[in-house]
Amino acid sequence: MERPELPLAQLHAFVVLAEELHFGHAAARLGIAQPPLSQQIRRLEDKVGHALFSREPGRVTLTPAGRELLPAARRALADLADGLAAARAAGSGRAGRLRIGFAASLALTVLPGLLRDFRQRFPGVRLDIREMTTAPQLAALCDKSIDIGLLREPPADEAELSFRTILTEPFVAVLPAAHPLAAQRTVRLAQLAGSPFVLLPRAAGPRLHDQIVGLCAAAGFTPQVAQHAVEWQTVCALVETGLGVSLAPASIRRIRLKGVAFRGIEPGAARTRVAVGWRTHDRNPLVAHLLATVSQDRPDVSQPPQPGHDALP
Template sequence: MELRQLRQFVTVAETRSLRRAAERLHMAQPPLSVAMRKLEEDMGVALFERSARGVQLTSAGEGALAAARKCLAAAAEVGAAARAVAGGETGELRIGFTGSTTFGLLPRVVRAFHQRWPQVRLHLHELTNQQSLTQVQAGQMDLAFVRVPTSHLPGLHFEVMERDRFCVALPPGHALAAKAQLTLRDLAGQDSIGYTPSPVGGLHAASSRLLQQAEVAVQLVQEAVQVSTVLGLVLSGLGLALVPSTNAHYYATSVVYRPLRGLPRDSGIGIALVHRPDSGNPATAHFAASAAQLAAGGVEA
């Protein structure tokens, strides 16, 4: 039994006439009559009572009509679902992110995307920069938010979503908190919380390069992967830390934040969205476009 036969059967049942059904189906009447006879043979029951005035459904035909309509509707849903996935209107996206994006950038982008594409399900995974880049490159993640500057692995596209600068996070009562602004020179010899080194760069590479350029040596007492962990260690009094300034609005309020003046122009940091341009997931392009529009100020969060 084919969908074509079911469509023919439903049309005959609705028109109560083989002639009118054939006209609606744009086919000759004899082949349609043969097709209905063949359908009855396949089902083993009579679907129609035929007379000179046309055709009437038998009780078996009435039951078959309801089932045929459901079957055709389900087939249409299958096609619509396939087209929606192919067009990126539904489906799933796997997205990696660094922990510090959860308070600002990530919620805004996710909210804006969900408003535009509510049928796409998002699976969010907190990862390090290295994990995000390698998993996007391998196709295990569709997109990821990563800290920049970082290594640009082959086959990946980077779109900067947020630009930022380092500031200094200080424990409450720290001597440097008395100053409204600081310079990198002020940090010389201070106990400091750093970032765990990564092969793909990130905050460790950016902060280390900044201190090296200024020829400033700090006393490294502890390292951590995430900004939130670094700030927790600062709050505990272990030392100060260089942190992205945007995080000052979302993390521990007891931590004292001070801006850095005199930073080199090339010392900027930020967040980038990375994905593969050849992604086989059509929703990837929709998410990237939605994020880029939001970053450009074109979407209300």
């Protein structure tokens, strides 16, 4: 790429003169005297190396060189005016692009409402939304390929990142409908000791995985994982086939499968957190906007299960 040769002020004067085809009128339109305009055009012509205007008695016309330069000058001036407006809008937080990563299960809880509210308040902002499990979200936040992460069980020791809990929800047992424990309203964790488990891999969400395993340990057993699945929807489908049972965040009740029963657990004090994450020193105003939207938008899903939701045997 070479250095630009033509000054924009001169190109602007050129365009105005090309429209007026009269040095006096163009000078008045530019708010200057005629001789300085004459000099400006001369300087531009010297830089191009050819006359851009033909000066005849009684009229000024464009030369072929001038006719070639005019559309390019117009386009460039317009490009820059647009780009400057867009840069200012982005800088002030009225426009721009916000890149959001989210864990799949959050599509069942906070994501829809948050996106709706944000779009309503900031229609000029383009949202780039990508599904990613927790660990990849943390990496993407650090390397700046996303601006916002929506995830579960945020880490406590990320130096560059900050997190804020949006909501907490209890766990539920996920059982095949025909499972003997499905007949109960609530399941004691110890009762699950004899059943194989279907769980997400630790790598997908280390803290959530460890929390679930920890609950089982507190109940006196280590879950025997028969199958891993990255998505909670897949977990439910495998449970439905009778492959095993699971422990999951309560919001997955929204996944409605005939052959799956969701039951409250005892002890029921444990909760899993949903959080928004961002780079601590990120000054992007859109990030601040989204955090503000999250703070005003806190749906409560800690209500008890409603009758009719589960497939009763």
